[in-house]
Amino acid sequence: MSSATSLPIIFVEEGALAAANLSAAHRAWADANGFTGQRGRLLALPDPQGGLAGHLFGTGPVADRPPLVAAQAGAVIGPGQFHFQGASGDPTLAALGFRLGAYRFDRYRAGKPAPVLDLPAGADADEVDRLVSGAALARDLINTPANDLGPDALDQTIRSFAADRGMECRAIVGDDLLAAGFPMIHAVGRASAQAPRLLDLTWGNPDDPKVTLVGKGVTFDTGGLDIKPASGMLLMKKDMGGAANVLGLAHAIVSAKLRLRLRVLIPVVENAISGTSFRPSDVLTSRKGLTVEIGNTDAEGRLILADALALADEESPALLLDMATLTGAARVALGPELPPLYSTDDELARALMAAGTASDDPLWQMPLWSPYDAMMSSKVADVNNAGTGGFAGSVTAALFLRRFVDNAAAWVHLDIFGWAPEARLARSQGGTDQGIRAVYGVLKQRYPAA
Known part of the structure; x- marks a missing residue:
């Protein structure tokens, strides 16, 4: 009207x-x-x-x-x-x-x-509001610099997000991560003045199908002791883009009252440098029990995701999906506009790509090519966190994460960029949402509100 x-x-x-x-x-x-x-x-x-x-x-x-x-x-x-x-x-x-x-x-x-x-007449006002609000939430968080959105501030933002939507929220902070079984989240974040943590949000009927979202929450990434060059740090405020987009997606799910039991896991760290930084050649024991040799401290996102994915996998969800600004190799392969999609369920992957096409939120399936697992071999541990040779970096990162998922009926990994280098359709220049509309579209079809 x-x-x-x-x-x-x-x-x-x-x-x-x-x-x-x-x-x-x-x-x-x-x-x-x-x-x-x-x-x-x-x-x-x-x-x-x-x-x-x-x-x-x-x-x-x-x-x-x-x-x-x-x-x-x-x-x-x-x-x-x-x-x-x-x-x-x-x-x-x-x-x-x-x-x-x-x-x-x-x-x-x-x-x-x-x-x-x-x-306009005939428009679904609630649908428009929830998708715009979810996208704006993701964009605002990514655009906010780390001096105003470090681990403490992101923690408080997530707690407020949960409270506003009637979600239960639990946080495991600092050394409590070790006692609770999250050694890799602790190792990556312990060098920062602000403690690492894991935020665990739940919503919905426990008897409904379980959908768990995991978002990488690195509020700033120096690269650790394998320090990035200055040019490589310029956009690292966006390294919590996975967490931001997972929150935007969770907002849409809760707002639409989809019939699912939602869990959101967000490991929050700053990959800083100090005397307590984890080091190249360190061997970390993950929550799952797999040992990980550190080939590169700048491959930290997969470490914190691995502990969170292992926790999520323990309750065998119907769908386990993670979003992360994980690799530069993904941008080399597909550019900034087209996030790689990896999945153990090809039918689900096709549905996600179709939903993305219908909503101008494109995704593209990439292969979980098992022979490349050998690129992450280690002589002293079960696996190395960084592939050798410089090839297929996005694929090997996805294969690393897959090692921590055994029980979920389906697993999806989105290696998003979370940034628009220049303005493009439906996205201004700067921090941006990716994957929210595509994933929401599939979840709405599979778990419609009552």
């Missing part, structure tokens, strides 16, 4: 300007500006007094129109109140796209107010 003060955003398919039913003056204006419905182009329409009468928005050819094409309007339009007019497509996806495109991170500087959208 559009308000009396909102201005129209008129959707125009490529070459279909005549169908927009414009006034003669506006049609002449569009022609004079060469507007034909080019995808992503926004053209302001003047009123007779020289003010703003609305906008034309080009959606491009119907055949290759992205589901969230309206995001391109939300990203560039100025402040104001707007409503859709014309062939905007599926109303829920159109509203979702526009609002995702309108996201701004203004914590540290004043910005322009975001545009306000009157929900």
